[in-house]
Amino acid sequence: MKKKLKKPILHILSDLAKIPNTSFYEKEISDYIFKNLKDFVDKIYYDEFGNLIAHKKGTKNNVPSFAFVSHMDHPGFEVVGNDNDKLELKTLGGVSKYAGQKNNKLLIINSDNERIPITVSYKPKITNKIQDAREKEGWLANDVIFSNINHDQNIINHQVIFDLEDFFIDEKNNLIHMRSADDLAGCSSILQALKNISDQNIDGDVFGIFTRAEEVGLLGAIALAESGVIPIETNIISVETSSIIPGVNLGGGVIIRTGDRISTFDDSAEKYLINAANKLVNNNEFKYQRKLMGAGGCEASAFKAFGYKVTGLAYPLGNWHNRGDKKVEEEYISIFDLNTGLSLIEEVAKLSGMEFPSFTEKMKSNFINSSEIKRLKNKW
Known part of the structure; x- marks a missing residue:
């Protein structure tokens, strides 16, 4: 059943879905993103490898900043x-x-x-x-x-x-079916979030990064990370889809991703996601999940290899890489999950410039001097 596209992010995603985007053939996708984002950021440009970088400048220097990263290609x-x-x-x-x-x-x-x-x-x-x-x-x-x-x-x-349908919505189950949700869902989320916060004064820099050739070895992300174009102190946040695994629910909200198949991520970056998510949980329209999504790798691991602090968001994905039931089928994601991801990206961006203790720092301050630990010095 067809569903009217009520939210702007669905218009963006349906537009992107119409564009073929095999690895190395991402130009039309990047042209669409550039055209629809250039009036909402301070700077937008291509690096020498064809990755697209959008930059909303912060109002302060030397404060926490974020780069939200997705890839434009599909297998x-x-x-x-x-x-x-x-x-x-x-x-x-x-x-x-x-x-x-x-x-x-x-x-x-x-x-x-x-x-x-x-x-x-x-x-x-x-x-x-x-x-x-x-x-x-x-x-x-x-x-x-x-x-x-x-x-x-x-x-x-x-x-x-x-040869699959570009995009359609299952209204009964509140699902988006499309040939390449991975990772046009991430691209649409970052694009829409940057548009939504464009008129807000935010302390730290916010980047939207759209990489090439992720599906053939994270090539665009590796090249960009190695180049040092993005300041090393920037917190890297991968925005991906990831195959549904035990412990993850479709429709359970966006996933705070603690790691992927390649590496585990950094709590010093994840703390911003957790703080932002906890600010949103009182809203009945927001839920989130937290999980190490180990089915595949993502751009966070590419940046981590070059010394960046990284974390990630992921949308639970059905029919990952079009692997349907004994045939090639459209991938699918939850509209609810997509909306919660968009909300979380915006909320995290607003936290740029703010400092929070990491989980390990909290553990030190909360427990190291506790009376219960001091009991351990007593004899049996």
Whole structure:
């Protein structure tokens, strides 16, 4: 059932959903974000790697600042060979094993942004135990698959996306279904939050960062972190989707992410999320969850590797990377979760410039001199 898009963030997300966004082919996404954000921030620019950086300047110097980070790409394929109408498709990112199944429907995006339907003709046989194990976990293990095409264009170096619906809303269950919720949900949240706080005086700097090629190894985030363009004292907050795991509920609110598959994050950065969330919990329209989301990695780990203090937010994600029930399907997230994430990003931004004790600092001050600990010095 179709649902009218009542909130601005849903308009943004539905617009982004219409844009193909395989890794390395993010330009149209970044153009949309740039166009819709340039009048609401003090500065917006591309770094040398094509990452998009928006900057709302704070009113004070040397105070806590935040960078909210999401990625613009989604897994898919790229045409790397075209021989007598036989196409060789390179896998970009982790995709469902059913994406390589014979007759699976795909779409080539040509130079005129037209969508050309193709179907998978075959994939090479699995030849080793590593590939076999990956397929048993539900992932396509092949680096390339093949398709046939009857078309008069010499199609090469074009992106290929899944032939799925771009965007629709399940009104009964309050869910958004889309081809690439990961991570256009994060992009839409950061874009809308920066627009919403644009006319507010905030003490510390706030950045919105939209990275490239995350799905093929966090490449854009690694390049940006290594460059040092973002000041090292900035608190990095990844805004992602993450596969639903035990202990996480779809519709239970945005997740404060304590870590990912690669690393655990920093309580010195997470304290701002916790303080902001606790300010919002009295609102009946706000809930949050807290969990180490270990199914995949995210940009926070890329920045952590280069010395930044990091934390994360995540939206519980169904059909992660389009891995549906024995077929390729749209991903889905909760509208409630999306709205709580937007509220939390805005609330955290308002805390820029403010200092809070970390959890470890609280533990020291609350317990080290307690009378109960002093009892331990007594004899048995």
